Amino acid sequence: MSTFSIGQTDFLRDGAPHRILSGAIHYFRVHPDLWADRIRKAKLMGLNTIETYVAWNAHEPRRGEWDVTGANDLGRFLDLIAAEGMDAIVRPGPYICAEWHNGGLPVWLTGMAVDLRSSDERYLTEVTAYLRRVYEIVAPRQIDRGGRVVLVQIENEYGAYGSDARYLEELVRVTKDAGITVPLTTVDQPLDRMLEDGSLDTLHRTGSFGSRVAERLATLREHQSTGPLMCSEFWDGWFDWWGGVHHTTDAATAASDLDALLAAGASVNIYMFHGGTNFGTTNGANHKGRYLPLATSYDYDAPLDEAGNPTAKFHAFREVLAKYTSVPTDAVAAATPAPEFAVPLTPGGSWTDAAPAASLSEAPPTFDALGTLDPLVRYETSLDGRGGLLSFTEVRDLAWVSVDGVSVGRISRSLGERALAIPAGETLSVLVEDQGRVNYDHHLGEEKGLIGPALLDGAPLTGWTATPVAAAAEAALTPVRAGTPTMWQGSFELDAGADLFLETTGWGKGFAFVNGFALGRYWRTGPAQTLYVPAPVTHAGRNTVTVLELEHLLSAEATFVSAPLLGPHEE
Structure with a gap:
């Protein structure tokens, strides 16, 4: 058995000073048969630790239906890290952001009308049940029980959202009661308010940043006066959204910032070492004044690209790490062309016509009211020969409108649209896509679908059917x-x-x-x-x-x- 603790100036492994050199890999963004390959390549770059979030909504998309199989087998992922001789950091949230849909919170939870990320007792009841399940997997894999888990994080950048100290205290209590004995950390951006609001003095504060290293470490030290400094999210790239560009960062510049961080004696978690993919409909969305759904690729311009191949950044980081640790000399194979x-x-x-019609309602129900996890809902109502200006309070997030089977236009939330002129006809059909749930700030948990009253020239349109449409390869056809x-x-x-x-x-x-x-x-x-x-x-x-x-x-x-x-x- 080994020990891992926090000393006056350093992390201590078996009582000796230890520097964490970590890289982020989200198991839920990588095919499970490829986990071992990605972990091995992290070690070959010179890292000694793998960090991962835990995505609650991947494990429990429906309340009470807990899944830890296949791509959700967190235990197997942690075991593969240990088998490679590496340590693990686990960040179970419950909120993770991560550009992941709904910030990792299940839709059934955010639809419960609870105060999210707070000491609301109804919210804490669900969070407690979730964390206990996660810790059943994590606790026996801690370093002091023969495993390799060395740190567990409480919440995630909470100072950017709230300041409910009792909430954080409850998360700590649940964590310790579940047998977690390794050090507990928090992470926030190195801003005074965030570092103050997002943690407790009983927890070890870390920072999230990707530049201006000396300045940000100094701010972190003002709030964490003892123990090791750590950048728990060293941003080496960025994510992409639909309609934008592919974000990249200069490899030499990123390597120089990493060098500055390590030269200052700090520990690091590279976010991301390997980004992976938002398979299926798991992408999140940003909303800082404008709704921007995120792309399927989560390449992140990371040291390992989306397909697990080393990039220029991999080799630049490896050179830097070799100055501070012993880096394996094994060659890392370059990418080879895929078959063309x-x-x-x-x-x-016509795959959207296969589902049975839903029941009739006065107003178009939201996806959440329907209890559907499908990305599409087809709404229909009778026009009785009318036409005019069709409008909604908001469309979340993209709608294709047709009259009597003929397409008449599209309404886009990202473009700020909420109305469309339609011709006279008998049947109005509106196919709405949930393009991804916002993963950040106070848009968490917002409902999807046609929001507010549906109006035609200002008069209410009633008598709607709403049919969830599955996006599945085996969908029935007409x-x-x-x-x-x-x-x-x-x-x-x-x-x-x-x-x-x-x-x-x-x-x-x-x-x-x-x-x-x-x-x-x-x-x-x-x-x-x-x-x-x-x-x-x-x-x-x-x-x-x-x-x-x-x-x-x-x-x-x-x-x-x-x-x-x-x-x-x-x-």
Whole structure:
């Protein structure tokens, strides 16, 4: 057994000074068959620790349905870290941000009308049950019980959200009662108010930043007067949103900042070491005055790219780390081109027409009121021959409007739209997509769908049906009907399983699957124009590709290219 503690100036491992050199890998963003590869490459770069968040809504999407299998097997992920001879840091939230949908909080929780991230007893009851389940996995894997977990974080950048000390105290109590004995930390941006509000004096404060190292460490030291300094999120890149650019940072500059951090004697967690992918519909969204849904790729311009290949930043960081620790001399293989080929696609049917009609209601219900986790809901009502200006208080987040089966336009939340002129007709259909739940600040938990009264020329439109629509490769089909979203399918042969990059530039907007595995959303607006296909998803012989297209394909073809196309870089 080993010990891990916090001394007057350093972390102490078995009583000796120890520096944490960590990198972030989110197990829920990486195919589980690739976890060991990504962990091994972190060690080869010179790191000694892996950090991960725990995504509550990945483990319990529906209340009481707790899942720790497959991609949610946190215990296996921690065991693989230990098998590589590395330590682990666990950040269970319950709120994680992470550019992950709803900041990691389950939709069923945020729909309970509780005060989130507070000492509200109803909220704490649910959080306590969640944390106890997580700690059942983490506690026996702590370093003083023969495992390799050395730190556990309380909440996440709480000073940017609130200042409820009793809430933090309750999280600490639950954590300790569950048998967590390793040091407990908090993280906040190095601003006085955030560092003060986001922690307790009984916890070890750390910072999150990616530049101006000396200044930010000095601010952190003002609030953490003893013990080691640590940057728990050293931002080495950034995330992308639809309609933006692919964010990158200069490798040499990032390496210089890392060098400055380590030269100051600080410990570090590189955020991210390997970003991975927002598979399926797991992307979050930002809203700092404008709603911006985040892209499927979470490449983050990290040392390991989305497909797990070393980048220039990997080698630059490795050189820096070699000045402060012993770095393995094993070679790290460079990226090799992925197979290139094209597959014709044939229409399979109108996939949004397959679900049974929902019950009638006066006003269009929200996704949350329907209890659906599907990304789409089709709303319909009778126009009785009328037309005019259709308006809503807000559309969350993107709506395709048709009258009598003919498309008449689109309403975009990101563009600030909430109204559309429609022609006279009999049946109004509004297909609404939840493009990703906001993962930051006080937009957490907001409802999705058609919000507020639905009006036609100022008069209420009533008598709505609302039908959730699953985005799944095995969705049932009906014959193709003009103006409806359509499923397209194709097949291809491989000699062996391989990483692939599915190009989407010839398509509009929708969801793609390979062999039933949900790759994620695509959108012509970019920046990313490829979807990453992990090698374990594919196999020798016949493979299938399925596209659920919400608008129209310019090219009825699935093209696989040799490398990712993540879009124009930020200059």
